[in-house]
Amino acid sequence: MEDKFRMIEDSFRKLDMCLTDKQVEQFLLYYELLVKKNKVMNLTAITEFPDVVCKHFLDSGMICKVMELEGKLIDVGTGAGFPGIPLKILYPDLQVVLLDSLNKRVKFLDDVIRELGLQGIEAVHGRAEDLGKRKDYREQFNVCVSRAVAHLSSLAEYCIPFVKVGGCFVAYKSGKVEEELETADRAVCVLGGELEQKVDVVIPGTDIFRSVLRIRKVKETPGRYPRKAGVPGKEPIS
Template sequence: MEGEDEFIIKHLIDSLILLKKIEIAPGARVIDVGTGAGFPGIPLKIKRKDLKVYLMDSNRKKAEFLENAIKNLGLKETYVLCGRAESLGKKPEYRENYDLVVARAVSSLNVLSEYCLPFARIGGLFVAMKGREPEKELVEARDAVEVLGGKIKEVVQYELPEGLQRSLILVEKVKETPEKYPRREGMPEKRPLR
């Protein structure tokens, strides 16, 4: 178990940095892919009550925890989606339906792009929250991002207290994701797009 200060820095401040580094329109629909315990989605919702936040995780126990957290925190327009990105990303009610898609260090950028870009609307933004040196991932993912309908817009470097270096990779959704993506469950990890 990490200490209180470490929790505040690594989870709360790191989640809320999105509000300082990118512009999020009022009332935006935000999906947090692979949210785990609700980071960054829950802190974003607490700070920006106008957002419609969807917390997605494939783990049933985590989803139940999130449902309880939402209820106990009294958060409105905050929803839990329990399922895998490969399945939910194919469903019309979720596909290309979000203004902002965020993911925090879930997988490599080429894999994350296949999980996340299908959720972003054209003109929307996918933000991958990464460590200090994302250059190798950027090179490996450039073609995959383009195939999936995205364009790498910018890499924003920042430093958390205690000198922790982080990056936000901003990917703009410029065209529809082809229907064949995301591929079936497990394929993005087993055979990442290059």
């Protein structure tokens, strides 16, 4: 256990983050809960401890390369809790909402939140297209994050409606994204955003290339967006 403790500490130091003992212990417990539940429910294909630390925990923390976090954050399509739960561990004062469309995953996230003793965080069952229309969620967040694999044109429609004017949508994308950025430019603009920064990084301890995109919300999202469930994925704004 001590070796695992040191591995987490040393890994986050590569991101210039010094974790407290409590934070390291929360990451360790999160790992244990993840692999235990994964035996009966498909949460992740990545289960070996060093891989989870690098490809899930550290990867989630890569947002530190584009901004400091404060206020309210929503993680759209959180799945097993990435990046939202690691970000809550790293930034304890954040108010976090974890949004996922599968109720079984939400129940797992509720268990993780309880077992880790996290405060100011909730898991919500729903679709982004529906919650993005609701007054209690629409344009209520300083930051929206997503590691979902959807094309940026669709992802922008799922995520930007949640962000306050002046806030940011941060997308974690694999590989080089220049072409995707070009084709998504109009969608981002229509939804009220503009690309502010793109940072290309390699996750420490791996050869995995990651682009972290920071999209600033510069104006309100038109009322017709997001469109009804299923449409953004099938018919992206172009």
